[in-house]
Amino acid sequence: MENLKAIILAAGEGTRMKSKKPKVLHEIMNKSMVEYVIDTAKDSGAEAVCVVVGHLAEQVQAAIQREDVSFALQTERKGTGHAVKMAGDFIEDDKDMLILYGDTPLITGETLKGVIEEHRAKENAVTVVSAMVDDPTGYGRIIRDEAGNFVKSVEHKDASEAERAVKEINTGIYVFRGADLKNALGRLNNNNAQGEYYLPDCLEILLGDGKNVGAYTAADESEFFGVNSRVQLAEAAAILKRRINRKHMENGVTIVDPEQTYIGSDVQIGRDTVILPGCVIEGKTIIGEDCEIGPNSRLTDMQLADGVKFQTSTGLESSIGSGTTVGPFAYIRPNCHIGNNVKVGDFVEVKNSNIGNGTKIPHLSYVGDTDAGEKINFGCGSIMVNYDGEKKHRTTIHDHVFVGCNVNLVAPVTIEKDSYIAAGSTITRDVPEDVLAVARARQTIIKGWKAKRVQKKS
Known part of the structure; x- marks a missing residue:
């Protein structure tokens, strides 16, 4: 959407987390809460995002590091209205301003798009997002007239008995016209027991000016679940996990046991892929069609083409071609192709290796810093010796090479195509084409050695 900016409030200390880390940096499935909110703001159409930081501000800024995000500093915590005031230079008169919270990671772009569309269609000065809950205790209530029009938002402690019976709550998420937000913020006061500036008071100010104030009721109350403790962090993760898994299943992915499957919000999975129990799939992982993942596998920032079988293994920051099988108990480290x-x-x-089409590394091998061609066979116990104690070196193996069992290739070394490396060899020099390379000591039989050893010990 055009003419939309977002302010995310993330200055709180979060004492109930009992952590040295800022609350908004606590992660759900390998992604911080505030990053979820930033991504959702961008998904809703925000052209720019400002995060209001305070407690351990430098940590929050260092963790985000995005060109499309700016920051405002709230050195003293004096309420939500005061926090938004700190972003005053970010507010533009002719743009709509979306107000979000860094500890509310479950809000969706679809909901925000809905509230923005209604806000503009009704030409509101401000639109507050509301939700219907079974137990509204402690929340501010949305009070409407008989025609369903917004009348006021009242805090629980200030509500009458009849108002407390209302189950429509103020979620604290707003869309303001920029000029109206500036106007209302400039007139806020802190004449209350806490001596703080409350953002909801802006609604009353704008109503008093005869401005349109609306309330948009979201369909799913769980989107506004705020995280203030480790327990609530786990509860939010469970909600998000169910939501993500359901989306993939509706798109044609089989998840055998959704309760035991953890998929990050940015993961893409092709149809007819099967995810077996116990898998953790995170980061920017992209999985093709007709794959089988798991059980008990972890994929982080991986790219898998169609038809890959990845069984009980770990893969990090690498790509795997179609029809390839991995595992069980394999470890694909970063920068592998x-x-x-x-x-x-x-x-x-x-x-950190390139492995060509049709190559086989069946078991008990280490292939590091290697450029391997096509249809190579690595025997059991093949080791690419890539470190000389000071520097890493690369090994190059050309097509159709047969590497015998228990072979060490000491880098830097090149093995030309169609060559054979005899089992038990330690290769330290380049090997030409079409040869058998043998590098092992001749077997020696020493008769009487055991008897001499026993005599010496006695």
Whole structure:
């Protein structure tokens, strides 16, 4: 949407978290709460976002580090109205200003788009987002007239008995016209027991000016679940997990046990892929169609093409081609590019390497800092010796090479195509094409050695 900016309030200390870390930086599925809110604001159409920071402000700013996010500092916490005032330079008269909270990570872009559309259609000075809840105790209430028009928002402690019976609550999320927000903020006072400036008081100010004030009722109250403790953090994670898993299942992904599957909000999964129990899929991971993931696998910032089978393994910041199988108990470390129809078997570790199509690394091998071609066979116990004690070096293996069992390739070394490396060899020099390379000591039999050893010990 055009002419929309967002202010996110994130200055609170969050003492109930009992943490050295700012509350808004606590994570749900590997992503901080405030990042969820920023992404949702952008998804709703906000062209710019300002985060109001206070407690441990430098930590919050360092954690966000986004070009499309600016910051305002609230050195003293004097209420929500005061926090928005700190972002005064960010507010523009001719733009709508969306007010959100860094500890409310479950709000969706769809809800925000709905409130913005209604705000503009009704030409409101401000529109507050409300929700219907079974137990509204402690929340401010939205009071309407018989025609359903907004009359006021009243705090629980100030509400009459009849008003306390109302189950429509003020979620604290607003859309203001920029000019009206500036006007109302300039007239706020702190004549209350806490000596604070309350943002909801802006509604009364604008109503008194004869401005249109509206309330948009959201469909799902769980979107406004605020996190103030570790318990509530876990509860929010459970809500988000169910929401994300449901979206993928509705899009054609089979999740065998949704309660035991954790998928991040930015993950993309193709249809007819099956996710087995115990998987954690996070970051910017993209999974193609017809894959099988798990059980008990972790994928972080991975790219998997169609038809990949990834069983009981870990993959980080790498790509895997179509038809490739990984695991069980494999470890794909960052910056790997594994081709099509590759086999990475049990207890294999691959790091910072390129693996060509059709290559097989069946078991018990380490392939690090390696450029491997197509249709290579790595025997059991193959080790790419990439570190000389001071520097890392690369190994290059060309197409159709056969690497025997228990082989060490000491980098830097190049193995040309169609060559064979005999089992048990330690290769320290380049190997040409079409040869058998053997680098091991001749077997020696020492007769009588055991008897001499026993005699020496006695």
